[in-house]
Amino acid sequence: MIEFIDVTKTYEKNAKHALQHVTLGIDKGEFVFLVGRSGAGKSTFIKLLLREIDVTSGTVKINGYDISRLTKKEIPYLRRKIGVVFQDFRLLENKSVYENVAYAMEIIGRPQSKIKKKVPNALEMVGLAHRMNHYPSELSGGEQQRVVIARAIINNPQILICDEPTGNLDPDTSEDIMNLLTRINNFGTTMVVVTHNQSMVDRMEKRVVTLEQGVVISDESKGRYDHGFF
Amino acid sequence: MAKRENRTFNLFLSVFKNTIRSIQNNQLMGVASVLSVGAALIILGMFILLSMNMTHVTETMESELELKVFLKEEYTEAQKREVETALKEYEMVQEVSFESKQEAFKGFSDSLKDHSGLLKGYDENNNPLAASFVVKIDKPTSVSNTEAMETIKVYAESLSDKGVDYVKYGEEYVNAMANISSSSKMLSLVVMVILSLISVFLIYNTIKLTCVARNREIRVMKYVGASDSYIRLPFILEGTLLGLFGALMAILFIRTGYFYMIAYSNHIIYLPMNSSLLPPGEVMLPITVFSLLYGSLIGAFGSLFSIRRFLNV
Numbered sequence A: 001m002i003e004f005i006d007v008t009k010t011y012e013k014n015a016k017h018a019l020q021h022v023t024l025g026i027d028k029g030e031f032v033f034l035v036g037r038s039g040a041g042k043s044t045f046i047k048l049l050l051r052e053i054d055v056t057s058g059t060v061k062i063n064g065y066d067i068s069r070l071t072k073k074e075i076p077y078l079r080r081k082i083g084v085v086f087q088d089f090r091l092l093e094n095k096s097v098y099e100n101v102a103y104a105m106e107i108i109g110r111p112q113s114k115i116k117k118k119v120p121n122a123l124e125m126v127g128l129a130h131r132m133n134h135y136p137s138e139l140s141g142g143e144q145q146r147v148v149i150a151r152a153i154i155n156n157p158q159i160l161i162c163d164e165p166t167g168n169l170d171p172d173t174s175e176d177i178m179n180l181l182t183r184i185n186n187f188g189t190t191m192v193v194v195t196h197n198q199s200m201v202d203r204m205e206k207r208v209v210t211l212e213q214g215v216v217i218s219d220e221s222k223g224r225y226d227h228g229f230f
Numbered sequence B: 001m002a003k004r005e006n007r008t009f010n011l012f013l014s015v016f017k018n019t020i021r022s023i024q025n026n027q028l029m030g031v032a033s034v035l036s037v038g039a040a041l042i043i044l045g046m047f048i049l050l051s052m053n054m055t056h057v058t059e060t061m062e063s064e065l066e067l068k069v070f071l072k073e074e075y076t077e078a079q080k081r082e083v084e085t086a087l088k089e090y091e092m093v094q095e096v097s098f099e100s101k102q103e104a105f106k107g108f109s110d111s112l113k114d115h116s117g118l119l120k121g122y123d124e125n126n127n128p129l130a131a132s133f134v135v136k137i138d139k140p141t142s143v144s145n146t147e148a149m150e151t152i153k154v155y156a157e158s159l160s161d162k163g164v165d166y167v168k169y170g171e172e173y174v175n176a177m178a179n180i181s182s183s184s185k186m187l188s189l190v191v192m193v194i195l196s197l198i199s200v201f202l203i204y205n206t207i208k209l210t211c212v213a214r215n216r217e218i219r220v221m222k223y224v225g226a227s228d229s230y231i232r233l234p235f236i237l238e239g240t241l242l243g244l245f246g247a248l249m250a251i252l253f254i255r256t257g258y259f260y261m262i263a264y265s266n267h268i269i270y271l272p273m274n275s276s277l278l279p280p281g282e283v284m285l286p287i288t289v290f291s292l293l294y295g296s297l298i299g300a301f302g303s304l305f306s307i308r309r310f311l312n313v
Helices: A042-049 A077-079 A099-104 A111-124 A140-155 A170-188 A200-206 B002-025 B027-064 B079-089 B102-118 B145-157 B171-213 B216-222 B228-268 B280-311
Strands: A002-010 A017-026 A033-034 A057-062 A082-085 A161-162 A190-194 A207-212 A215-220 B067-071 B092-100 B134-135 B164-168
Touching: A002 A207, A002 B216, A017 A042, A017 A215, A033 A042, A033 A170, A033 A200, A042 A057, A042 A161, A042 A190, A057 A111, A077 A111, A077 B216, A082 A140, A099 A140, A099 B216, A111 A140, A140 A161, A140 A170, A140 B027, A161 A170, A170 A200, A170 B171, A190 A200, B002 B027, B002 B171, B027 B145, B027 B171, B027 B228, B027 B280, B067 B079, B067 B145, B079 B092, B079 B134, B092 B280, B134 B145, B145 B164, B145 B171, B171 B216, B171 B228, B171 B280, B216 B228
Parallel strands: A033 A190, A033 A207, A082 A161, A161 A190
Antiparallel strands: A002 A017, A002 A057, A207 A215, B067 B134, B067 B164, B092 B134
16 A cells, blocks of 8 residues: 655755655555654655655655656645644634535535535544534534544545644543544554554554654564664 | 536635635735735826827827928029929929918917917018928828928928028927837836836735635645645635736726816816827727736736745645
8 A cells, every 4th residue: 555665865954864765565454653753754754655745765655656756736636545634734713613524525626415415424423423513613622633534534535644643632532533543444544643642552552663763663563652762 | 527517616616715705804915905906007007198198199290290491581483483393393292382471470470379479579571480381291101201201301401502491390399209208108118017016026925925824724725635726726816806906996097087187188288289188988998908917917926926835845
């Protein structure tokens, strides 16, 4: 599903490698935690996946297709296959919960009839059907995050990338969000989750890839957060 | 096929909705841009009116020019006849008519009307004016009026041994007008460039504010996989609309202003020789077309520059 083949990324300003010779494969339907200190290269990894930036050397493939070969015009179609839940990628305040999710369908030109059918389903799935007409400011942090997730999956992405999905949430709410992500994963969506939430990673017993200074220092199925740090 | 049209329509509908909402959210800056484009276009319009009228007046003047061949104070009847024949035989000369000293005096004092006091002490028999031949020309279209006049002038001056004193056709007048006319065109161009830059900059800023205000939305659109043109369109539409509103404002203003100017022009400006200002119907069409085009282009370009930076991810 996702293949990084000997990928190196250097930002021109400071010649330090953000990623160095990273080779990594993620299968369809896998659930992978990406962990590491700030500056370890996690964000670079995600940006490369979304083709926000280009590799310095190496190849990134999605579904066997080298995404560096995509033209600027084709990039949006790549992004339609990938849902994102970012920490700083919040809801639009002037739109209701329903509108926020519907918006993601509107802007890729889905007809209203489909939107009206799908949005309530997605909100049902994240457990917020009853909050449909509320505005983001009226929701708790956990509820907002669930709307963001509903928005990310509304167009049926094959991959869901979550950057610190539980960053600002209390442990109970974090647990809820993780359960939700697991359920989405069970429907077959490939899941890449970047997190600092150590206890969560340890408890989930999923594959853990640890990055440090741009290098993959460990890659364990049923791994633990602290592996490689100590 | 039907499905595809439907999708385009859906996209357009949501783009349009976004544009209107954005203008509503950003009213103050929007009004400022409309006013600035409007003001720029009003000033530009005035310059265009000025140079159009200048050209018009110069042309009227030129076409009404007549060449006068003045005779020396003491000319003989034989000389007069000789000059007349020589002139009539020359190329491009259509008609030659004689104006005696007395006729010249009468014509001049008639033209002074209320100011006839200026001629106190002079009368038809004691007057400083000279007798002359008035030459009307018939020239091919390839030759300009002034050029034809100049040729005949040189020829007539060569007849000085036959009693020709000097030849005039108002060349100083024409040259001065032509100079003013061409420098007003030049000035219009310079003003247009400067005002265009200012307007583009203002629209650029307005749209930049819109971009900043909608930064989050742009990111949502990008990450969800909206195409670049879809993201760009509402901003360009917004800029174009602002430019068009400005243009409409300017057109209304200039229309009204020019109308009154025509109505009062007889009292406030002096126009040489029977020339008049161009009728509003003749100037408003080019000005309207120009303003609408200019306004929308300025708007579109301003927003294009602005959004380019924001989309660059």
